[in-house]
Amino acid sequence: MALKNQWVGYISRGYEQIKKSLLSRLGETNPEITDHSESNILVIIIDMFSGIGEQLNYYIDNMARESFISTARRYSSIVKLTRLIDYRIKAAIPASVDLTISLPTEPIFKLQGQDEFFIPAGTKFSTNNGIDFISVADLTINSSGNYKLPLSQKEFVDNAFIGNTTGSFNQSYSLGKDYVHNSLLLSIGGQVWERQETLGRSGPLDKHYIVEVSENKVANIIFGDNINGAVPEGNQEIRGDYYITQGKEGNVNANTIVNTEFVFGDYIDNQDITITNELSAVSGTDYENIERIRRSAPLSLRTLDRAVTKQDFIDIAKLSPGVDKVDLSYKCGEKANIYISPNGGGIAQTALINSTTNYINERRTLNTRIRVLASGESEIYLEISATAKFRRDGISTANDITNALLERYSYENSGINSPIRTSDIIALVDNLEKVDYLSLDKIYLIPYFRSIEHSKTLLKVFKTLQNSNSIIHWELKYYGNNFKLFKERAYEADVNIGEEYIDKGSNFSITINDNNYQDGQTWEFTTYPYNKNIETDDFTVPILKTENLKLSVTEQLIQN
Known part of the structure; x- marks a missing residue:
């Protein structure tokens, strides 16, 4: 329908626009009204209606914005969509x-004939701050060495009373704000009910339920309506086993998990046993936020929980709880090596890798073998000389440069196998308001040493050298008292602990420090060209840390 209103155009939506349009039209239709001052009662009325019009347009725009997942800002809108x-x-x-x-040292067992002891899954470990973790796998110890035990920051709630059924359609019961995603096992009147992702495929007799996050970020159990899912009969006890967690508060720093309820002294006399987490805990999150929902909801609809193509595997992996960034090497119909980084950054560890593997296996085609690996983080090293503009303070200029670079090459703004280009760095710094000109003196990548089938940290000092002019893949394997270095799978040299080693082509130098390594432990890494664009291919996330940015800023006291 054509607009017949001649007073306000359809693109005039703001207060100033509406008022200007009305006064302009008033001058055309009623030229005898020449007093357009703010004290004129007619102008006051126009002013009032312009404000009302702007407010109505604001509500209309908000309604439109909240109608789409990609633009909605309110959590309640996202939940409904x-x-x-x-x-x-x-x-x-x-x-x-x-x-x-x-x-x-070798364990000295207390009981005659005993040659091992067993740490069961569910054993509690904790930090000095009282954040509890439990083991998610069994561990048998029978000799000296280093043992890896995957932990998860959660607590088991056993046979909890949730409520009594009412017999009505779509019954809802709260599980609270600390419920662990997909952890509930539920029974009603002693009969087990099955948790589903959707009731859309459930029949009227199926004892199914879903767990749904409400607009208030509370997990609720939802039952069916005798069309999609059965309705539980009234006056029956609902009981459940599930886990609770502290979410992102569980992302504790390295070397902070030092306590356990397990008493090693009940089994062995050794006093030198130690426990710690060599890496920071990762992937702990509170309920899914708006930005993650924006990303995940369309992926869920596109894949329909089935992985067939390369993009399907990437999208399914991103939907796995705790996973943020994903990339993979893929051979159609045969195998896929899937590299993941956890929510919030860091190194994906055993529990997350195993849960992601299980999640993908439940949704993949039968003929595709998968392997899930940690993507890891490689570190950018930069040396920059910059000159501030005339009378610009050197300290504030350096702060601006540092903040801009750290933000641009942060974990959030980087990705797996993201390229690092010298032109991007120069343009970013040169375009800052306080910078006159600059020189990028050094740029290279400190590689991520990816552990293969173990979690031992390689303690080292690494430096890329000027002769490095190509991409080379390396392996370090520990045997005896030193390391074997392999270049593109061919033996290169021995590397002794505590001694600086420079490879034959002068691509890098490395000094490895002792960390109780064990025979067979292997790390792989990749070196890249020195002072050139870096096109990464090792499935890591390149990031810049403060300690790897060397910056000098010269002030201009005399204008050129």
């Missing part, structure tokens, strides 16, 4: 970490 496509918002995700248990 995801229900339309049957996407299940994730509840809290527990942090995961690998614990290292070290026995430097």
Whole structure:
């Protein structure tokens, strides 16, 4: 329908625009009214209606904005929109970490004939701040060495009373804000009910339920309506086993998990046993936030929980709880090596890798073998000389440069195999308001040493040298008292602990420090060209840390 209103154009939506349009039209239709001052009662009325018009347009625009997942800002809107496509918002995700248990000497068993002891899954470990973790796998110790035990920051709630059924349609019961996503096992009147991702495929007799996150970020159990899912009969006890977690508070720093309820002294006399987490705990999150829902909801609809193509595997992996960034090497119909980084950054560890593997295996085609690996983080090294503009303070200029570079090459703004280009760095710094000109003196990548089938940290000092002019893949394997270095799978040299080693082509130097390594432990890494664009291919996330940025700023006291 054509607009017949001649007073306000359809693109005049703001207060100033509406008022200007009305006064302009007033001058055309009623030229005898020449007093357009703010004290004129007519102008006051126009002013009032312009304000009302702007407010109505604001409400209309908000309604339109809140109608789409990509633009909605209110959590309540996002929740309602995801229900339309049957996407299940994730509840809290527990942090995961690998614990290292070290026995430097052979265990001295207390019981005659005993030659091992057993740490069961569910054993509690904790930080000095009282954040509890439990082991998610059994561990048998029978000799000296380093043992890896995967932990998860969660607590088991056993046979909890949830409520009494009412017999009505779509019954809802709260699990609270610290419920761990997809952890509930539920029974009603002693009969087990099955948790589903959707009730859309459930029949009227199916004893199914879903767990749905509400607009208030509370997990609720939802039952059916005798069309999609059975309605529980009234006056029956609902009981459940599930886990609770502290979410992102469980992302504790390295070397902070030092306590355990397990009493090693009940089994062995060794006093030198130690426990710690060599890496920080990762992937702990509270309920899924708006930005993650924006990303995940369309992926859920696109894949429909099935992985066939390369993009399907990437999208399914991103939907796995606790996973943020994903890339893979893929051979169609045969195998896929899937590299993941956890929510918030860091190194994916055993519990997250195993849960992601299980999640993908439940959704992959039968003929595709998968292997999930940690992507890791490689570190950018930069040396920059900059000159500030006339009368610009050198300290504030240096702060601006540092903040701009750290933000641009932060974990959030980088990606797996992201390229690092010298032109991007120069343009970023040169375009800062206080910078006159600059020189990029050094740039190279400190590689991530990816551990293969173990979680031991390689303690080293590494430096890329000027002769490095190509991409080379390396392996370090520990045997006896030193390391074997392999270049593109061919033996290169021995590397002794505590001694600086420079490879034959002068691509890098490395000094490896002792860390109770064990025979067979292997690390792989990749070196890249020195002072050139870096096109990464090792499936790591390149980031810049403060300690790897060497910056000098010269002030101009005399204008050129």
